Every structure is written in structure tokens, then in C-alpha cells.
Amino acid sequence: MDREFIQALREGVDVVRMIFFVRMRDHLRERYPEKDKKFTQMLAGAILNELFGTRNPEKAFSDFADENIGLIRKELKEVPENFEDLLIPLTDALRMHFLCNHQEGLPDYSLNVLARARDYGILLEDRNAPLPKGFMELVYRVGKAYGLVREQAPAGTAH
Numbered sequence: 561m562d563r564e565f566i567q568a569l570r571e572g573v574d575v576v577r578m579i580f581f582v583r584m585r586d587h588l589r590e591r592y593p594e595k596d597k598k599f600t601q602m603l604a605g606a607i608l609n610e611l612f613g614t615r616n617p618e619k620a621f622s623d624f625a626d627e628n629i630g631l632i633r634k635e636l637k638e639v640p641e642n643f644e645d646l647l648i649p650l651t652d653a654l655r656m657h658f659l660c661n662h663q664e665g666l667p668d669y670s671l672n673v674l675a676r677a678r679d680y681g682i683l684l685e686d687r688n689a690p691l692p693k694g695f696m697e698l699v700y701r702v703g704k705a706y707g708l709v710r711e712q713a714p715a716g717t718a719h
Contacts, residue, residue: 566660572699576653579706581608613673640681649702652690
């Protein structure tokens with residue numbers, strides 16, 4: 561796969577990540593009304609990072625994640641029941657994230673990410689691995705539904 565293609569797939573993964581972040585943030589605001597907005601945003605980000613095996617290197621964020629790891633894991637265990645409608649996009653995005661990392665020769669830590677997502681009940685194992693075109697079509701539909709992706713005019717036409 562060429563670099564531009566991998567970048568396009570990563571952007572698709574980012575759309576799914578953004579949708580999950582927004583949904584999780586809103587869920588956490590309702591679930592923990594006594595917590596301030598900053599806390600629920602940081603918690604949503606930490607949950608997203610834990611799910612995708614990415615860690616914010618800034619000390620404030622890594623300290624927050626360490627201090628709240630129990631809550632992060634609790635919320636991840638509840639993703640299948642709280643966000644059942646996102647399990648297919650999350651499964652496909654996690655797998656595409658792995659494939660992109662593999663294509664770029666990045667460490668295979670993402671195998672552990674897939675295993676953890678499976679253990680949380682988020683990764684739908686019986687779902688076929690997405691082909692790039694199918695994944696991008698899914699991202700387009702879901703992204704459009706959330707207002708994150710706009711319909712593009714065919715090439716050569718004016719808006």
C-alpha cells in the first residue's frame with residue numbers, strides 16, 4: 561500500500577475515533593454530573609487512548625490516565641452495552657489501525673490492542689476483516705450521519 565492510501569485509511573480511523581470520543585464524552589457527562597467538563601473530556605480521551613493503544617505523552621494526561629485506570633477499564637467493559645451501535649465501526653477501525661501499523665512496519669503492539677478490545681467485548685471476532693474500500697464506505701456513512709464528513713461534488717463541478 562502506498563503512503564497516501566495508508567494516510568487516507570488512518571483518516572478514516574480518526575473519524576471513528578472522533579465519533580467514539582464525542583459519544584463517550586457525552587455519556588460521561590450524563591453519568592458523572594458531579595464531575596466538571598474538563599474531567600469528563602480527559603476521561604473520554606483516556607478511554608479512547610486505552611482502547612486504541614495510544615498514550616498521550618504529556619505528563620498531565622498520562623498522570624490522569626494512571627490515576628483513573630480503574631474507571632477507564634470499567635467504562636471500556638461497558639462499551640458493548642452502552643455503545644452497541646458503534647461496535648461495527650470500532651471493530652473495523654481497530655483492525656484497520658492494526659493493518660496500517662503493520663504496513664508501516666510499526667511495532668506489533670497493536671496485536672495486544674486487538675486482544676484487549678476482544679476481552680472488553682468491543683472487537684466483534686465473527687465480523688470479517690474490512691477491506692479498505694468497504695471500510696472507507698462505512699466511515700463515510702457513519703461520518704456523514706454525525707456531521708463529520710460532507711458530501712463532495714464530483715470532480716470538475718462547482719459548488
